[in-house]
Amino acid sequence: MIVTTLSLALCGLVGVTEAFGPAARSIVHSTILERTDQLNAEYDYVIVGGGTAGLTVADRLTASGQRSVLVIELGVFQNGTFVTTAGTGYQGLFDPNIQQLFPSEPQTELNGRVADVRVGKMLGGSSGMNGLQVHRGQKEDYNRWASYFPGNSGSGWNWNNMLPYFKKAWNFHPPSSELIAENNIAYDPQYWGTTSNIHASWPTEMWPFVKTELAAIREIPGVQSPPDSGAGLPGAFWYPASVDPSNMLRSFARPGHWDGIEAARSNYHTITGQRVLKVNFNNKKAAGVSFVPAEATSAANALTVKAKKEVIMAAGTIHTPKILQASGIGAKALLQAANIPRVVDLPGVGANFQDHPFQVGPSFLLTDFPFFPDPNLFFTNATFTAEAQAEFDAYRTGPLTIASGNAAAFLSMPVIAPTDFATIAAAYEAQNPASYLPPGTDPTVVRGYNAQKKALAKAMRSTGSAFYNFFVRGTASEPGPILLHPLSRGTVTIDITDPYFALPKVDYRALTNPADGDLIVAFTRFTRRLFTTTSLAQYAPVETVPGANVTAPADIIAEVRGRLVPTSFHPVGTAAMMPKNMGGVVDRDLLVYGVKKLSVVDASVIPDLPGAYTQQTVYAIAEKAADLILARA
Template identity: 30%
Template sequence: MNHNNDASEFDYVIVGAGSAGCVLANRLSAGGKHSVLLLEAGPKDSHIWIHIPLGYGKLFKEKSVNWMYQTEPEPGLHGRQVFQPRGKVLGGSSSINGLLYVRGQHEDYDRWRQRGNAGWGYEDVLPYFKKAESQQRGADQYHGADGPLPVSDWRHHDPLSEAFVKASVEAGLPFNPDFNGATQEGAGFFQTTTRRGRRASSAFSYLRPAKNRANLRIETDALAQRILFDGRRAKSVEYRQRGQLRRATARREILVSSGAYNSPQLLQLSGVGPADLLKSHGIEVILDSPGVGNDLQDHMQVRIVTKCSQNITLNDIVASPIRSALAGVQWAALRKGPLTIAAGTSGAFFKTNPRLASPDIQIHFIPFSTDKMGEKLHPFSGFSASVCQLRPESRGTLRIKSADPSQPPEIRINYLATETDRRAFIDGLKILRNILAQPALKPYCVEEVYPGAKVVSDEDLLEFSRKTGSTVYHPTSTCRMGSDPLAVVDQRLKVRGIDGLRVVDASVMPDLMSGNTNAPTIMIAEKASDMILEDAR
């Protein structure tokens, strides 16, 4: 391999062009004052299915834009490995995700603040959610309409999704027109990060408007190998691009935005992490930081599949060449129809126990069914609703397996490790079944396919969860923010014990928030951009 020594210098070097990295690249280059290099291991976001909302199903196992990670065998899931798709493309996971715009609960952020992270309470972060947002419904107390990120209502009439909301209300949940407003609890329709029926990834929303700025350089197919230090100051990033080893020096700061798996991996490869782990791979220890890769959290889901009495599901459309062609024409001409379906059309948030302060379960309802996401839809008419526990107690780890940056890390999430987590799924499945049995859904239901009528007892429901449970693709907290000994970054996202280095992405979340993680990750990067620019004055 050639080593290219034409060292290039920038004020900021950003590693990872995902949900957070694209925001940083836009905001830090906006004034024209600072030079910015954005490094992305994957390609440009030119794959056709990136831009079609339903395309997330096609990209699920598309190696060209996806890291295609797997967990280690999970003890709580009978030793099954759980597939972990992560974006490897401009836009990162926001280019291949399920598109739902969910911020979480006000209480999530207040809990972050109460854990010693000043400036991260709900009232502190709300302005950054609003700053990012271009809300189709217009601006109000909770929403912004002038930001880069389009947030839109769904553009496809689906009687099943509407019936689910009605059934939830019949089961006693309030109707909630806005999961991101005053309160999260209730049933309603999800909004999505789309504009006029097209995906609005962070690359589309933040990078495209900025890409021609003279002070911003974007390098794709550039895999970061390690960060190089001068003592305890981060100085440069070594990256491999098309067979050449290159180096980029940061005059001010290196910003690691590689996600909950790749950010701790890069820190460990660079000598910042648990000393024993680094030494075992022959890596020089720059800083013994035992928290790097700790506290890995993820949302798990368990799905109920129901056979539908009418040929109105996506299963039926996909099975018919004529209806499939019509759906394609409808999207191409009008940007409407079945191809605009996100990874949840309607849904609900509820408490499994009235003593809880806020909902601990999220339901994603979708008008199609499959054995595994990303695989063929069922040959029968079917729809799905999944139970997702919002605040798992289970904690896992991320560890490098090798000093080779191209080798995937060891991912252990430890699903269903605590009684609270196990109980949440048992009770959540019972409540979801009650919703599915309400009058509004009766005309559409033939039978429950999975788990099926024979699965009734708590033991059987837990066993079903262990056999079929999977991820909702929300890993966080592996470079956690805080002031305790295992916290990796401080409240300004600076790596503790190191100068000139921050982590800005979902890995800094003090704990997993109650909902989908893309919107909060974009918020974190908006807030980080302000802090970085403040510190540059």
């Protein structure tokens, strides 16, 4: 049977939308195929990956009804509590039913430790298991992307050209007047849209200590308070969460771009539980894909489906390079080692891998914390949790509407290291660009990293680019800051012993560039200053790690090697949008170099990380990608 509608009861939402807003309606969505024999032989577009980017692009391509689209997703439809609820949504990171979880390669500069690689594996992808934080990078981040193309021919990716897509991607709902008055929240609707089915909204209350922390951060000289979290400026500010205010449930790509479409679309098919093995080519034109059931271990019974106009890769930063390499697009030596026929020698595939490391500075405990319950203890206090759940179930209000704190500091190097930032930038800029990249890195990839190095050194000297992120949670203990622009670069490659079915080899190569150590020392000194010289000092902060007695730079870095986590689950860069002679994989139209009718639309195209978490940026990229694809249809 082909399912064309899905009832509210099946989604577990009976009564919710009826009681809490105008979204009460039958859910209509893409046609989901239960069997592979229901597939058409050919579609205009085949999209590999039904996650954040894939579903956004599919929605836009099928809206007119004139183009047929097939989305192939490795995971399945999933609507459990960890997916839907705002207040407990981050726990989806620990739910094995909605993700792939596997170890990275051992990290040589982290004492040989491995990291958890987490990839969303369900319809809706990682937008259904993230921390629901909605903030975008700084203007300078997107202007930097554009600068990598000669003569600024990539200006379509600068801030001014990206802002309309940030606005198109989100439906912004202002905070309540009570929330504004109590917390002094600044927002400006000119930076937001109101038409998307992806919602950005606010909880009904805040953890009370958040505003105290935010005020303390603003005591630091140079810390600004932007007019809106979406203004493209660093500083300390409030920001919304990806929550639908009609029911206070998570807003993500599946309800927003799959079961949130206006009417049933017979031209839009989805099939889940299928593993795409490779893209098929005809004279270097992408002709379709081969795939098998997710649980298969052999390609013996692989099926194929054709793409008339384009194959669109949306499998994410970890799996997009794996599939490209398995298809014959990648570094020549890697393809030869794996016995894969080469279609294009493209060394940038799987290179340039980046993520946001966290626990890159000291952690503090406020021993005189003034509130109960501490949000850290929220889920261990049975009485409080039961009361909060009852309030949420009855009224959609209370602590369970708080997704992740809704405030943070994104600070520039001149703010956090006013006497050292120029020295740090100069030392980094003077590096030989090949010195700390993987041995044997192709000269084109080195050239691209050199361009990034010059641009990031400039950003270090700027008050308009954020390097330091402090996630304000309103709790008695803080785990330490996040590094927004790591200078080390890793790799994602196929396992040459089993390129189609083995998990990819993911190497963050954390701290392989010593300039990251310079940043960590600066972060440590600043975080200590934040807790000991601002109004936070009155709450008796104690540095739990590494301890206030650890002051020498070498000792600070050595201690961080034992606890740094190289991923905040914001991986980017493995199919970078840069010129081909700079290690690029896609051009500014997101088309893969050296072939035709193949594009990439996910976070892997991001050349270097924005100074913010990646959810909002990925949605904007997907919206722009859809327009680019439609323009060449």
